[in-house]
Amino acid sequence: MSTASEPKPRSRLADQRRTLPDGPGVYLFRDARGKVIYVGKAKSIRKRVAGHFSNSVMRGDVELRDLVDHIEFLLVGSESEAFLAEQNFIKQYQPRFNIRLRDDKSYPYIAISMDEDFPRVYFTRERHRRNRMYFGPYSNAKRVRSTLEMLGKIFLFRSCNGAEPGRRSGSPCLDYYIKRCGAPCVDYVSKEEYRHSIDGVIAFLNGRLREIGQDLEERMRAAAATQDFEQAALERNRLRSVQSLMERQRVANEAVGTLDAVAVAVDGTDANAQVFQVRDGILSDRQSFYLANEGGDEVGEVAQQFLLQYYSGATNIPAQIVVQGALPDREALAEALTARREGRVELRAAERGDKKRILDLAQRNAKLALDQERLKVERGRQQRVEALDALQEALGLDQLPVRIECFDISNLMGTNTTASMVVFEGGAPKKSDYRRFTVRSLEEGVPDDVAAMEEVLGRRLAAWERQQDLSPHDPQRNESFATLPSLIVIDGGRGQLTSGVRALQGFRDRGVAVVSLAKRVEEVFQPGRPAPVVLAHETPALQLLQRVRDEAHRFAITHHRSRRDRELTTSVLDELPGVGPARKRALLNHFGSPDAVLAASREELEGVRGLPPKVARELHAMLHRTGH
Secondary structure, eight states, rough: OOOOSSSSSHHHHHHHTTTTSSSEEEEEEOOTTSEEEEEEEEEEEEEEEEHHHHTTTTTTEEHHHHHOOOEEEEESHHHHHHHHHHHHHHHHOTTTOOOSSSSSSOOOOEEEOTSSSSSEEEEEEEEOOTTOOEEOOOOHHHHHHHHHHHHHHHHHOOOOOSSOOOTTTOOOOOHHTTTTTGGGGGTTHHHHHHHHHHHHHHHHHTTTHHHHHHHHHHHHHHHHTTTHHHHHHHHHHHHHHHHHHHHHHHHHHHGGOOOEEEEEEEEEEEEEEEEOOOOOOOTEEEEEEEEEOOOOOOOOHHHHHHHHHHHHHSSOOSSSEEOOOOOTTHHHHHHHHHHHHHHHHHEEEESHHHHHHHHHHHHHHHHHHHHHHHHHHHHHHHHHHHHHHHHHHHHHHHOOOEEHHHHHEEEEEEEEEEEEEEEEEEEEEEEOOEEEEEOOOOOTOOHHHHHHHHHHHHHHHHHHHTTTTSTOTTTTTOOOHHSSEEEEEEHHHHHHHHHHHTHHHHHTTTTTTTEEEEEEEEEEEOTTTTSSOOOOOOTTHHHHHHHHHHHHHHHHHHHHHHHHHHHHOOOOGGGTTTOOOOHHHHHHHHHHSHHHTOOOOOOHHHTTTSSSSSHHHHHHHHHTTTTO
């Protein structure tokens, strides 16, 4: 990665642009904080970047060029290489103005453990293990699990975990008796027969349903010919399941062959992509992905970026992909996908016939998905507004509690005391503003939630006061602490509220309401009111408060557990020079405990795998010298 040199923002940027190369590659725009806000690819980096600055390129409601502080670039050999490099940078930096799979979690896959004698077929979100076959990514975890259930009924593979099939009792489990497994654990099925079933699973997941149907029919006839009527009936039922699936999912003539139809619909900053996977005229699967399109790009650009992102993680790229006709760089994209597949990939726009009908169907589904998402978002927004209105009325607040902050304390017998601050804005979690605190003022081993809450709330107010001296563009500014809340909710009863009121007087003087929520009967305590407010359990106001409180509790307890686990896993080995995590692990694996390490002779230390002899000798000398 190269970067161009620096003096004053605008002139420095102009100097950088003049030094950009006139060749294919990738460029990265960074803002004043050094964050990558956009990644682009081009045949000529210099000309493409010049286009961003000579034309008004709007990204949402801002001009991209106004946010750029400096530019970096990577020169590559061809435009197709630029496509692949661009995707790697988008995955790495998740830039705000690039098209991205929304909630870019790890999508589900189906994995087959081909490294085992009797392979398992299972649901997973990782795909890095060697000697495993992966199918996906899929957009819906529920559908993946239902597919696995159906495959289990047809192919009778084992559901037990572990490299070896079976359980300690040595008898088959219930799956065998309900015809969900052939019981390889007790040799009721041979390794070859079991592998034949796994080959069927692979064929099914590759969309070769016709091949599976023919195989099952042959097996049924063979079993009937040898008068093994029970096996013949089993094969017949499996065959009917496959035939029923084929009839339900047939969308075109077999002559259509194998293809993916990919269609995208765009609505402002939201987009949806549909992938229809057609195998021998049968719709073997349909995936739906929501995309973040903060730059407001057109359909063609969104479709192009989606194709690269989706197929960069896909385990199977078909030889033909039917797309909408508006892709800006179709040839270079086809070349990049060809390199990824290691075989020719044709991107074509369907104009008539079955392929056009399938693409139209995908396009209609993409638009419907966006409409449904919009309705869902609108319905959720309306429910949140109603909950905030109800909460304001129930507690007699002067203003709508737009920003709610909730605090909770977590400890175990007074040890590792921590606190959480969670933030809800507009009735929804704002996770970027969540914060954690380590309580400092308490004596270790003496639980005092009231004192801990007072310390944390005092630190929250002090943090807000410090932030007021910083300008909005100061890198030290912390928006979570700089924003004034409308309502502060304390997890606890009247004692916690009293300490909170003392610590937060500066906030209360500025109109911030403070309440506490006691778990026993969900009473809401307010300063100056002797009786608590008890809200009906089905009211949106109480449900919102409970959601905020439960989230604060979850966030606090995860921090507390991580600190406690860290403390439990520390040992005297952490104090030894030259012993990092890997060597510590090697020593513990070899000797079994820290005490055994300290008692080891020099020869025993030198025999530890992964510990260099020189380090072992120095370690022994140091332990001997310090009297251990």
